[in-house]
Amino acid sequence: AQSVTQLGSHVSVSEGALVLLRCNYSSSVPPYLFWYVQYPNQGLQLLLKYTSAATLVKGINGFEAEFKKSETSFHLTKPSAHMSDAAEYFCAVSGNTGKLIFGQGTTLQVKP
Amino acid sequence: DAGVIQSPRHEVTEMGQEVTLRCKPISGHDYLFWYRQTMMRGLELLIYFNNNVPIDDSGMPEDRFSAKMPNASFSTLKIQPSEPRDSAVYFCASSSTRDVISYEQYFGPGTRLTVT
Numbered sequence: 001a002q003s004v005t006q007l008g009s010h011v012s013v014s015e016g017a018l019v020l021l022r023c024n025y026s027s028s029v030p031p032y033l034f035w036y037v038q039y040p041n042q043g044l045q046l047l048l049k050y051t052s053a054a055t056l057v058k059g060i061n062g063f064e065a066e067f068k069k070s071e072t073s074f075h076l077t078k079p080s081a082h083m084s085d086a087a088e089y090f091c092a093v094s095g096n097t098g099k100l101i102f103g104q105g106t107t108l109q110v111k112p
Numbered sequence: 113d114a115g116v117i118q119s120p121r122h123e124v125t126e127m128g129q130e131v132t133l134r135c136k137p138i139s140g141h142d143y144l145f146w147y148r149q150t151m152m153r154g155l156e157l158l159i160y161f162n163n164n165v166p167i168d169d170s171g172m173p174e175d176r177f178s179a180k181m182p183n184a185s186f187s188t189l190k191i192q193p194s195e196p197r198d199s200a201v202y203f204c205a206s207s208s209t210r211d212v213i214s215y216e217q218y219f220g221p222g223t224r225l226t227v228t
Contacts, residue, residue, distance in 0.1 A: 032215065043116075043203055043219035044155075090155065098143050098162060098207065098215045104154045 002027045002093050006103035014111050019063075019078040021106050023091030026072065033074040034092040034100065035065055044090060050074060061085070086110045114138075116220035118204050124226045130192040133223045136185055137206030145217060146179055146189050147203040155203075161187065162209075194227045201225070 007022040025031055032051050036044040048059025055067045061084075065076045074091060091103040117136040125131055137144050145160040159169040164181045172179070176195070181187040191198055201224050205217040 034216070036219075043221045044205075045219065046216060049216060094215045098209065099145075099157065099160060099168065100215065100217055102155045102157075 002029075002031065002101045004091050004093050004101055004103040006089075006091050006106050008106055009104065010107045010109065012109040012111060013081045015083055016080050019076070019081045019085065019108065021076040021089050021091075021108065023065075023074045023076065023103060024072050025074060025091070025093045027093055032094045033065075033067060034094070035059065035063070035074075035076050036090045036092060036102075038088045038090065038105075040087070047076070047089070081108075081110045083110050083112065116204055116206055116218055118202075118220040118223050120223060121221065122224045122226075124228065125194055126228055127195055128193045129227075130190065131194045131198075131225060131227075133189040133202050133204075133225070135187045135189070135204030135220060137187070137204070138208075138218055139185065140210070141206035141208045141218075142184070143207040143209065143215070143217075144181060144187050145205040145207075146187070147205065148200045149203060149222075150200045158189070191225075194225075196227045199225055199227050 003026045005024045034049045035047040037047050038044045048057045050057050050067045058064045063078045088105045088107050090105050092100040094100045119134045146158040149155045158171045159179045161181045179189045201222045203222045204220045207215050207217045
C-alpha cells in the first residue's frame with residue numbers, strides 16, 4: 001500500500017524567502033515520487049520527479065526536491081520565492097501499478 | 113503534441129440531467145485516468161483504464177457515475193442523474209508504459225461542472 005502526507009495545507013512566505021513544502025510517503029515497493037503544481041483554474045503540471053536515478057532532483061522554475069529514504073521524505077524547496085509561485089502543490093507517489101496516489105495539496109501564498 | 117484534451121471546459125446543468133464529459137488522451141498513451149477535485153475532498157481518483165479496459169473503478173462514488181473508453185483516443189465520464197453535490201472540477205490524465213521508469217501522468221485542463 002502507498003500513501004502520501006503533505007504537512008501543512010497552507011504555507012505563506014515573503015517574496016524572496018525560502019520555500020519549503022513538506023511531503024512524507026509510505027510505500028511497500030521502491031517509490032517513484034512526483035511534485036505537481038496547479039495554478040488557479042488550470043490542470044496539474046509536473047514540476048519534478050524522482051525515479052531513483054539521483055536523490056536530488058531539479059525541476060522547472062527553480063524548484064528542487066531531495067529524496068531521503070531514511071526519513072521517507074521528498075520535500076520541495078526553492079531558494080527564493082517569486083510572486084508567480086503562488087499555486088497549489090501536490091506530492092504524489094506511484095509504485096508499479098500505473099496509478100498515482102496524491103497528497104491533499106499545499107497552497108503556497110507569496111506575500112510582496 | 114496537443115496534450116490531453118477535455119470538453120467541455122465548463123458545464124452548467126440542472127439537477128436530474130445527464131452530463132457527459134469527454135477526454136482525448138495523448139496519442140500513444142495506454143493509461144487514462146479520471147479525477148474529481150473539490151475543496152472538501154481534494155483530488156480523488158475515480159477510475160482508470162489500461163489499453164481501454166477499466167482496471168480500477170473503486171473511486172466511482174455511486175452507480176450514477178459511469179465511464180467508458182471505446183477506443184484508445186476517446187473516453188467519456190457520464191453522470192446520470194446529476195446532483196448538486198457532483199459539482200466539481202473533473203480532470204482527465206494519461207500516461208504511457210513506454211515510460212517504464214515512472215508513470216508520469218499528463219493532465220488535461222479540466223471540466224468545471226456546476227449542477228444547480
